[in-house]
Amino acid sequence: xxxxxxxxxxxxxxxxxxxxxxxxxxxxxxxxxxxxxxxxxxxxxxxxxxxxxxxxxxxxxxxxxxxxxxxxxxxxxxxxxxxxxxxxxxxxxxxxxxxxxxxxxxxxxxxxxxxxxxxxxxxxxxxxxxxxxxxxxxxxxxxxxxxxxxxxxxxxxxxxxxxxxxxxxxxxxxxxxxxxxxxxxxxxxxxxxxxxxxxxxxxxxxxxxxxxxxxxxxxxxxxxxxxxxxxxxxxxxxxxxxxxxxxxxxxxxxxxxxxxxxxxxxxxxxxxxxxxxxxxxxxxxxxxxx
Amino acid sequence: xxxxxxxxxxxxxxxxxxxxxxxxxxxxxxxxxxxxxxxxxxxxxxxxxxxxxxxxxxxxxxxxxxxxxxxxxxxxxxxxxxxxxxxxxxxxxxxxxxxxxxxxxxxxxxxxxxxxxxxxxxxxxxxxxxxxxxxxxxxxxxxxxxxxxxxxxxxxxxxxxxxxxxxxxxxxxxxxxxxxxxxxxxxxxxxxxxxxxxxxxxxxxxxxxxxxxxxxxxxxxxxxxxxxxxxxxxxxxxxxxxxxxxxxxxxxxxxxxxxxxxxxxxxxxxxxxxxx
Numbered sequence: 013x014x015x016x017x018x019x020x021x022x023x024x025x026x027x028x029x030x031x032x033x034x035x036x037x038x039x040x041x042x043x044x045x046x047x048x049x050x051x052x053x054x055x056x057x058x059x060x061x062x063x064x065x066x067x068x069x070x071x072x073x074x075x076x077x078x079x080x081x082x083x084x085x086x087x088x089x090x091x092x093x094x095x096x097x098x099x100x101x102x103x104x105x106x107x108x109x110x111x112x113x114x115x116x117x118x119x120x121x122x123x124x125x126x127x128x129x130x131x132x133x134x135x136x137x138x139x140x141x142x143x144x145x146x147x148x149x150x151x152x153x154x155x156x157x158x159x160x161x162x163x164x165x166x167x168x169x170x171x172x173x174x175x176x177x178x179x180x181x182x183x184x185x186x187x188x189x190x191x192x193x194x195x196x197x198x199x200x201x202x203x204x205x206x207x208x209x210x211x212x213x214x215x216x217x218x219x220x221x222x223x224x225x226x227x228x229x230x231x232x233x234x235x236x237x238x239x240x241x242x243x244x245x246x247x248x249x250x251x252x253x254x255x256x257x258x259x260x261x262x263x264x265x266x267x268x269x270x271x272x273x274x275x276x277x278x279x280x281x282x283x284x285x286x287x288x289x290x291x292x293x294x295x296x297x298x299x300x301x302x
Numbered sequence: 303x304x305x306x307x308x309x310x311x312x313x314x315x316x317x318x319x320x321x322x323x324x325x326x327x328x329x330x331x332x333x334x335x336x337x338x339x340x341x342x343x344x345x346x347x348x349x350x351x352x353x354x355x356x357x358x359x360x361x362x363x364x365x366x367x368x369x370x371x372x373x374x375x376x377x378x379x380x381x382x383x384x385x386x387x388x389x390x391x392x393x394x395x396x397x398x399x400x401x402x403x404x405x406x407x408x409x410x411x412x413x414x415x416x417x418x419x420x421x422x423x424x425x426x427x428x429x430x431x432x433x434x435x436x437x438x439x440x441x442x443x444x445x446x447x448x449x450x451x452x453x454x455x456x457x458x459x460x461x462x463x464x465x466x467x468x469x470x471x472x473x474x475x476x477x478x479x480x481x482x483x484x485x486x487x488x489x490x491x492x493x494x495x496x497x498x499x500x501x502x503x504x505x506x507x508x509x510x511x512x513x514x515x516x517x518x519x520x521x522x523x524x525x526x527x528x529x530x531x532x533x534x535x536x537x538x539x540x541x542x543x544x545x546x547x548x549x550x551x552x553x554x555x556x557x558x559x560x561x562x563x564x565x566x567x568x569x570x571x572x573x574x575x576x577x578x
Contacts, residue, residue: 161436164436165432165435165436168429168432168435168436168442169421169427169428169429169430169435169442169446170429170430170431170432170435171435172414172418172421172422172430173422173430175411175413175414175418176411176414176418176422178413179411179412179413179414180409180410180411180412182369182405182409183405183409183410183411184411184422185392185393185394185397186367186393186397186402186403186405186409187397187422187423187490187494188394188395188397188398188425188427188494189394189427189430190392190394191394194430197431197432201432299413
C-alpha cells in the first residue's frame with residue numbers, strides 16, 4: 013500500500029510539472045529546456061523557507077511561488093526576445109547555469125552533498141505534515157489546484173490570446189496584442205507552479221541534491237508533456253501518469269532494477285519516436301507541435 | 303484636397319544582395335527596394351497601390367506597420383486631428399492607434415474556431431491578462447457575451463440572416479475554403495476600431511463571386527465604419543470599380559498618382575506595368 017501511495021505522490025508532482033510546462037509548450041509554443049531549473053529553484057527555496065525561516069505550510073508555498081516567478085522573470089526578459097530554436101538554446105543555457113550554481117555553491121547549497129533532514133511543513137503552525145497519507149493528500153490538493161487554475165486560464169480571453177500567439181505570432185501582433193507580454197506571463201505563471209512541485213518534492217523526500225534538477229530531468233519533463241500531449245489539460249496529466257507508472261510496470265514484468273532503469277529510457281525514447289510519427293499531438297493532446 | 307490620414311515621407315529601404323560580378327567574383331550589392339518614396343493617403347477614401355511584382359508594395363506595408371524597419375524616412379499618421387510620427391513604434395501599438403492590417407496570405411488563426419478568430423480581433427482586450435481573467439469572472443462573462451453578440455451582428459450585417467460563416471462559427475478556421483478564409487480575414491477587421499486598414503491583395507486567388515463579396519465588405523468598411531482603405535491590388539477591374547485614388551509604384555518610388563482612370567491611362571504605367 014505504501015508503495016502505491018508513493019507512486020501516487022510522484023504522479024501528483026509530475027502532474028504539476030507537466031500541466032504547468034504545457035502552458036509554455038502546448039499553449040504558447042515556447043519549447044523550454046529549463047523547466048528542471050525552476051523545479052530546482054522551487055525545491056531549494058522551499059528548503060530555505062522550511063529550515064532557515066521555519067515558515068508554516070501556506071507561507072512556504074507563497075514564498076516558493078513568488079521566488080520562482082521572480083527568477084523566471086530574470087530569464088524571461090532576455091530569452092523571450094529570441095525566436096524559435098534560439099529561445100530553446102537560451103533556456104538550455106539557463107538550465108546548465110542553474111545546475112552548475114546549485115552544484116558548486118557548496119557554502120549555500122552544500123553542492124553534491126545535498127541537503128538532508130528537511131523538516132516536514134506545519135499546517136497553521138501546529139499540524140505536522142509527515143508520512144505518506146498526509147503528503148498524498150497535500151500533493152493531491154496542490155495538483156488539483158494547479159489543474160483547476162490552468163484549466164480556467166486556458167478558457168479565458170487570456171488563454172485564447174495565448175492560443176492565437178501559438179497559431180500565428182504575426183497575426184496576433186497585427187491585432188494589437190503585445191506578444192512579449194503574453195510570453196512573459198506564460199513563462200512566469202508556468203514557473204511559479206513548477207516551484208510548487210519543487211516544494212512538494214523537497215518536503216516529501218526530505219533530502220535534495222542538484223542531480224534531481226539537471227538537464228536529464230528537464231528533458232524528462234518535456235518528454236512527459238510531449239508523450240501525453242499538448243494543448244489541453246488532459247494530455248499533460250496522461251503524460252505524467254505514463255512516465256511515472258511505466259518504470260514500475262517494467263519492474264513488475266520481472267526485469268531486475270539494473271535492466272529496468274536502462275530499459276525505461278529506451279521505452280521513453282521509443283514512445284516519443286512512435287508518437288511523433290503516428291500521433292504528433294501526443295496520447296491525449298490536441299495540438300501538434302510545429 | 304481631402305484631409306490626409308497617412309503621410310509617407312522619403313522612406314528608403316535597402317537590402318544587401320549577393321551577386322556574381324562580371325569577373326565572376328561574389329560581391330555584395332546594396333539594392334534599394336524603396337528609394338525616397340513619398341505618398342499621401344486621403345482620409346475616408348479608398349487608395350489603391352499598383353506596381354509590378356517585387357516593386358516593394360508589401361515592403362511598404364510592412365514598414366508602415368513596423369514588421370520591417372526602414373533605413374530612413376518617416377511615416378506620419380493623423381491622430382486627434384494632428385499628424386504624428388509612428389515610425390519605429392512596435393506593431394501592436396500601431397494597431398492600437400487604429401491601423402488595421404490584412405495580409406496577402408490572410409494570417410487567420412488556423413487552429414482556432416471561426417468565432418474565436420473574431421473574438422480575438424476585438425479592440426477591447428479586457429480579460430487578456432491572467433489575474434483579471436481569473437479574478438473577475440462575472441465582468442468577463444458579460445464582456446465575452448457582448449463580444450459574441452458583436453461578432454454575430456457583424457456577420458449578420460455583412461452576409462445576411464443565413465450566412466455560411468456564422469453557421470460554421472465553431473469549426474476550425476483551417477477547415478474553411480480559401481475564399482471563406484479570405485472573407486473571415488476581412489470580416490475580422492470590423493471587430494477592431496480601425497481608422498485605416500492596409501489590405502494586401504484582398505481579391506487575389508479567389509473566385510469572382512468571392513471577389514464581389516470582398517468588394518462589398520471593403521465598401522462597407524468605408525461607408526459604415528468611416529475607415530480609410532489603402533490596398534495593394536493587381537486586378538485593374540477591381541481598382542477601377544473600387545478605388546477613389548490610385549498610385550503606381552516603380553523603381554522604389556511613386557511615379558503616378560491620381561484617379562484610377564488617369565493612372566491606368568498613364569503612358570509609363572501602360573508600357574511598364576500593363577504591357578499595352
